[in-house]
Amino acid sequence: MKAIRYHQIGDPTVLRWEDAETPAPGAGEVLIAVRAAGVNFADTERRRGLYDAAAPLPRILGSEAAGVVHSVGPGVDAAWVGRRVVAFTPACYAEFTKASLDVVFPLPDNVSFEMAASIPVQGLTAYHLVNTAGRVAKGQWVLVHSAAGGVGLLATQMVKALGGKVIGTVSTDAKAAQARDAGADAVLRYDQVEGEVPRITEGHGVDLVLDAVGADTWRASLKSLAPFGHLILYGSASGEVPKLDVDAELMPRSLKVSAYWLRSPHPAELQQRAMSSLLEDVAAGRLRITIGLQLPLTEAVEAHRRLESRATVGKVVLTV
Ligand SMILES: NC(=O)c1ccc[n+]([C@@H]2O[C@H](COP(=O)([O-])OP(=O)(O)OC[C@H]3O[C@@H](n4cnc5c(N)ncnc54)[C@H](OP(=O)(O)O)[C@@H]3O)[C@@H](O)[C@H]2O)c1
CATH class of the missing domain: 3.40.50.720 (NAD(P)-binding Rossmann-like Domain)
Structure with missing residues (x-):
């Protein structure tokens, strides 16, 4: 697959569109063909070495993606294949990402991939x-x-x-x-x-x-x-x-x-309830997602540039 990776800490230009190994879904996981990946301020901090600095390089950024389940790992019902989903999982600036089923949520029909990819982190x-x-x-x-x-x-x-x-x-x-x-x-x-x-x-x-x-x-x-x-x-x-x-x-x-830190331990039931409530509110029009910038995944450099120069409003989304 192709992915955006970086091999060294630095400014946005360290992000490269290049070949990477397609992940293989393990037990309890699905492989998602990514249609949209959310960009977060923390991604720019990771790239600058201010956050998660010990993570091995090269690294694929991104903590959230929406797309279609492409295949399933051992023990996962094959009925998941073809479903539109959103996942809160690492390594999402890529054509494919894998996710454990406990962080994968089916999408209501009227929630677009771009809107869905805006929901997990923010x-x-x-x-x-x-x-x-x-x-x-x-x-x-x-x-x-x-x-x-x-x-x-x-x-x-x-x-x-x-x-x-x-x-x-x-x-x-x-x-x-x-x-x-x-x-x-x-x-x-x-x-x-x-x-x-x-x-x-x-x-x-x-x-x-x-x-x-x-x-x-x-x-x-x-x-x-x-x-x-x-x-x-x-x-x-x-x-x-x-x-x-x-x-x-x-x-x-x-x-x-x-x-408050999203990566601190949260009871699984609380997180499921929160995510369901967010998806329902977005689907019903009670919660409005503002996508201030949408660019192709290949333009991740520009997305980072604009986010860290305070030039964006609402969500920044990369599409595949
Ligand atoms: N604790 C957690 O688990 C968690 C989770 C998600 C996000 N966050 C944090 O929440 C904040 C918002 O995240 P987000 O993804 O929604 O980003 P964002 O708010 O869309 O972008 C960051 C905004 O911060 C403001 N800002 C103020 N001083 C800044 C500075 N010196 N440099 C850059 N921006 C500055 C800017 O708005 P103005 O131009 O209007 O000032 C900028 O647009 C970030 O600090 C992020 O790290 C924390």
């Missing part, structure tokens, strides 16, 4: 930030950083569906329009957060902050919180957050800081 992350880690309740204020990004647009819609109120942050006017379109009640530039959040929330502050920007935002995130408020750190697009001083930063207003 959808599950947004779902767990809002429902599992954040437990958003009606009437709460939530500050969603990078609100026009893949996770941000989904999290915004989910908070609104639960009756919460969203303040989003973005870097450009075009992104502000996207965040508003997803339901954000107010949209700010990052440097407006400290000044504007008290005004917008009438002195209350926000009950929850979803922050994957990190170094540039954590201080304003903490300052924006209402007493007993909760900051969830789930990424560091602008750099790492320094060690927090509990006495100085958290005690005075009884604040809570936590972390």
Whole structure:
């Protein structure tokens, strides 16, 4: 098969379209002919050696793909062959990828491969930030950083569906329009957060902050919180957050800081429920997937370039 691989850490140009061995599905696995693969910010961090740096090279990036089951491994019902599916599995920037059946989900007819490939990483992350880690309740204020990004647009819609109120942050006017379109009640530039959040929330502050920007935002995130408020750190697009001083930063207003990572252990039943709920909501039109950039898999270099230069909104998808 052909795949996008990289042999060394570096800028987007290390990604190469080349021959790679077609994976063989093992026991309990299926081989999927990939039609669309999702691109995530973490893929650019892996390629730059900032994340998962110990993984052996050459490596095929990608953690999610949608396509058609091509063949099955030992012990898997042959009825899977030909089914349209989405999978949350590694090595998806390729013509074929294999996946264990516990991370393979049949696709509703009206969910396209491109939409489906947008769901596992950003959808599950947004779902767990809002429902599992954040437990958003009606009437709460939530500050969603990078609100026009893949996770941000989904999290915004989910908070609104639960009756919460969203303040989003973005870097450009075009992104502000996207965040508003997803339901954000107010949209700010990052440097407006400290000044504007008290005004917008009438002195209350926000009950929850979803922050994957990190170094540039954590201080304003903490300052924006209402007493007993909760900051969830789930990424560091602008750099790492320094060690927090509990006495100085958290005690005075009884604040809570936590972390969320999709690759931490999740109960299998919770993950199945989350994925089913996401697919149902997308199929029913209750959750809108915004594909901001769709390119052929052969153009992965350009996809990475645009994602890490902050030039994308919503999801970036590579098609085969
Ligand atoms: N913890 C987890 O399990 C998990 C899972 C998925 C994603 N994440 C994290 O969540 C974040 C969003 O992921 P995503 O895939 O949905 O990406 P994304 O939000 O579509 O893209 C990243 C966005 O971050 C914003 N940003 C702020 N400062 C930045 C900087 N210095 N460099 C680059 N971008 C910057 C940009 O939006 P503006 O231009 O509007 O600032 C950019 O568009 C990433 O940090 C990612 O690593 C974490």
